[in-house]
Amino acid sequence: MILRSLPFLPLVRPAALIVVFLCVAIVNLGARGDWILLENCRLILNPANDGDSFHVSAGNEEYIFRLYLVDVPETEGTEPGRLIEQAKHFEITVPQAIEVGEAAKTFTRDKLAEPFTVFTRMSDAMGRSKIERFYAFVQTKEGDLGEQLVRNGLARIFGAKAIPPGSSSSQPERQKLQQLEDEAREEKIGGWGINLGRLNVRAPNMFAFSVFVPGGNPRPRARPPVNSSSRISATATPSSSIVPISPVEAKRSLSKAKNPLGKIDINTATEKELKMIPTIGPVMAARIIAARPFRSADDLKKGKRNRRQKIRDHPTIF
Numbered sequence: 001m002i003l004r005s006l007p008f009l010p011l012v013r014p015a016a017l018i019v020v021f022l023c024v025a026i027v028n029l030g031a032r033g034d035w036i037l038l039e040n041c042r043l044i045l046n047p048a049n050d051g052d053s054f055h056v057s058a059g060n061e062e063y064i065f066r067l068y069l070v071d072v073p074e075t076e077g078t079e080p081g082r083l084i085e086q087a088k089h090f091e092i093t094v095p096q097a098i099e100v101g102e103a104a105k106t107f108t109r110d111k112l113a114e115p116f117t118v119f120t121r122m123s124d125a126m127g128r129s130k131i132e133r134f135y136a137f138v139q140t141k142e143g144d145l146g147e148q149l150v151r152n153g154l155a156r157i158f159g160a161k162a163i164p165p166g167s168s169s170s171q172p173e174r175q176k177l178q179q180l181e182d183e184a185r186e187e188k189i190g191g192w193g194i195n196l197g198r199l200n201v202r203a204p205n206m207f208a209f210s211v212f213v214p215g216g217n218p219r220p221r222a223r224p225p226v227n228s229s230s231r232i233s234a235t236a237t238p239s240s241s242i243v244p245i246s247p248v249e250a251k252r253s254l255s256k257a258k259n260p261l262g263k264i265d266i267n268t269a270t271e272k273e274l275k276m277i278p279t280i281g282p283v284m285a286a287r288i289i290a291a292r293p294f295r296s297a298d299d300l301k302k303g304k305r306n307r308r309q310k311i312r313d314h315p316t317i318f
Contacts, residue, residue, distance in 0.1 A: 006254050017048040028082035033133040035119050035165045035214055043112040050075055050202065051104025051149060052159075056118065065118060065136040066125035069170075069177060072108075072244045073101035073191070077276020090191035094264060095273045103199055104154035111148065119165045119212055143209025151180040151203045153190020165212040176210070192290045212254075267293050 044055035044062060051072030056063050073086040075098055087097040118137035127133035138145040149155035157177045163170045185192045189201040221262040262274055266288065 016237055024270060035121060037214060038120065040119040041118050043109065045109075046275070049105065049109070049217055051101060051108045052146075052234050053127070053152060054108065054112070056130075058118065062131065062132040063118075063120075064131050065120065065129070065138065066133050066160075067146045067149075068135050068137055068160055068164075069157065069173065069299060070149055070155040070161045072104040072149060072155045073097040074176065075101040075105060077273075080276060083262060086156065088153075089158075090153075090194075092191060092194055094276070095269070096194050097191070097274075098273070099194065099199060100154060103190070104149060107149065107154055108145065111142070111145060112138075114141060116145075117216075119255075121162075123160075125160065135162065137162070137164060142205075142233045147177060147209045150177050151209070153155055153181075153184035153192045156180060164210070165214050167212075173210070180208075269311050 015309050034236065038056075042057045043049075045058050046055040049055060052067040052070055053064065056065055071086070073090075074083050077083060077094075077098075080094075083094050083097055087094045090100065092099065092100070093308040114150050119139070120134050123135045125133040125135045140148070142148060144167075146155065150157065157174065161174075165171050167173065169289075182192055184203065187193075187201075187203070188196055188197050191199070191205060193199065193201060194219040264276070271282070271285045271289065274280050274288060280288075
């Protein structure tokens with residue numbers, strides 16, 4: 001027998017051996033400490049993609065990756081508490097935060113239109129998909145994607161921390177992200193400028209985003225000298241990076257700015273915004289729109305059962 005031919009191995013029952021082997025296998029599967037480099041990755045278009053989490057193909061494999069260190073506003077109301085947090089960070093309303101999330105989703109899709117590089121340790125990032133989701137740093141031809149999102153006012157500094165490849169600490173990267181966010185806030189672009197019609201204004205291409213290198217120090221791309229013509233002023237000026245908005249859109253944006261942070265005006269909310277609220281589906285949203293105007297949100301208490309009472313008491317209603 002094999003067991004007897006190994007004098008150094010104590011005789012144990014087969015069931016015990018199975019347990020031992022399973023334990024060894026679990027330990028090996030959990031050993032995900034080294035950075036894995038995936039090159040020539042491609043974005044897989046998927047309705048579940050958003051600005052900081054997306055489906056990726058690498059060779060013959062499909063993954064879902066979630067960016068380290070940054071957080072893009074949600075594009076739907078499945079997590080209203082999180083949306084309220086995100087809206088408060090940018091000092092905007094919940095519906096405006098959703099607009100920022102949609103803009104970030106488009107921004108990421110455009111940046112990942114060409115092959116890109118992924119650094120991951122296969123650390124589980126949770127998620128609702130059947131495919132396991134992992135945290136990662138993603139590098140486009142311009143550098144780190146998370147930095148680009150923050151610099152353009154489309155993400156906040158929030159989420160899982162990690163020491164970037166080639167670094168000994170996460171602090172320098174967090175400090176850099178803070179600097180990029182301060183610049184976006186100062187220039188009033190992205191979420192910081194949505195009330196001024198500057199959601200789709202983009203930061204000047206300064207090539208300042210980090211390029212992480214396994215086993216080496218992260219290096220920023222060369223940054224040309226800053227001058228008055230290369231920076232975006234706080235006041236919008238005609239340029240190819242500014243998307244014109246119609247008078248109707250401008251009026252709607254100003255109307256949103258008057259609402260308290262994280263609130264939805266029951267008399268002006270769109271069907272999509274109403275469906276963010278738990279218990280409201282397409283039918284209920286249509287009924288609410290048909291019953292307008294309400295003198296106050298308290299009018300929602302009137303109605304059969306307790307559904308409208310629950311809607312009235314939801315923290316996003318204004």
